[in-house]
Amino acid sequence: MPNRKEIERAIDAVFSETDLNRAGLKQRRALKLLDQGVWEGSVTPFYQARAEQRINSFLRTLWHEATIERVRNPQE
Known part of the structure; x- marks a missing residue:
């Protein structure tokens, strides 16, 4: 069972x-x-949703940076 600190x-x-x-x-x-x-009760569904939003936003930023880099330096 993961505790909140591990998460x-x-x-x-x-x-x-x-x-x-x-x-x-x-x-x-x-x-x-x-x-x-959430299943085991160590975090709430609201905490899960907010954490997922933060993670996905961060990954979109990394994806955008990688895309910009590919546009600037296309490899054939």
Whole structure:
């Protein structure tokens, strides 16, 4: 059963990444722990929804930066 601190560490790990692929892998772990936490009662559904919004917003930012970099430096 994941406790709230473990879930928060997993969420923080997503925000510490600058690489889109590694952030995506850490996102999967964080979302899995959030689901387990809601199921087992260690976090509320509201906490889960807010954390998912923050994570997805961060990943959209990384995706945008990666897209801009590909446009500036196209590889053939």
